[in-house]
Amino acid sequence: MKIYGDRQSGNSYKLLLVTSFLEIPYEWQDIDIKKGETKTDSFLKMNPNGKIPILILDDGRILSESNAILNYLAEGSDLIPKDRFEKAKVLQWQFFEQYSHEPYIAVARFISHYLGIPEERRAEYESKQEGGHKALRVLETQLTKSKFLVGDSITTADISLFAYTHVAHQGGFDLSLYPKVLEWIKRIESLERFKPMNSI
Incomplete structure (x- = not known):
């Protein structure tokens, strides 16, 4: 099968992680x-x-949307x-992740890390900060209760949220x-x- 993606994209990175974890x-x-x-x-x-x-699957069928692809690839696994x-x-x-996290953290990262916060997008960049911090607070609250987002072992939920959270500092967070959240990031990075x- 073939994956079309951008090496710097968190949405693409989700698929690198799941294919690596599941070989x-x-x-x-x-x-x-x-x-x-x-x-x-x-x-x-x-x-x-x-x-x-x-x-693109071997038989030519095509899937889009990162989380749909992620769950398809992980189906039947732990x-x-x-x-x-x-x-x-x-x-x-x-x-x-798609409605309350990515629209703030990923967009702020793109404007800051890749565009250098051009003046015409500064107001947009600044407007993303509040929503991004709200999303991070939600993660922090959950991670005081469990090692991963759904219990004590990694799931596709963690892969989805890790992709842009671990580079959130590039968006000014x-x-x-x-x-x-930092403990959770290290926990995922330590997994086999x-x-x-950038290892694609």
């Missing part, structure tokens, strides 16, 4: 967002939404709980304010077969 073979295809490679006719045929990552309620909790955290973001 799933794949072929990587670099897509440069800043060069407009998600807007080409050939890419839009694969994903009309013009976003990465996408997964990364997805068997218990119905705990599985729903994983999905709860993944919806949180001081992670030292969130000691339990962990790979850092």
Whole structure:
């Protein structure tokens, strides 16, 4: 199978992590967002939404949306709980990631780390700080109760939230304010077969 993604993208990084943890073979295809490679006719045929990552299976079927791909790849593994309620909790955290976390932390990171906070986007960057800190506080609260987001072992919920949280400082977020989050980051980084973001 083939994964189309950007090496700097947290959404793409989720798939690097799950394939590494589960030792799933794949072929990587670099897509440069800043060069407009998600807007080409050939890419839009694969994903009309013009976003990465996408997964192309051996039989040609295509999946988009990072968390959908992540859960597809992890299906049947210990990364997805068997218990119905705990599985729903994983999905709860993944919806949180896409609606209450990524729009603030990932966007602030992009504006700061990749664009250098141009003046025309400074107000947008600053507007993302409150929402990002709110999301980090939610994570901190949960991680005072459990080692991982859903119990005492890693799930796809952790992979989803780790991807942009561990680089949140690149968006101007001081992670030292969130000691339990920092412990959780170190816990994930210490797992067997962990790979850092730029190791694709």
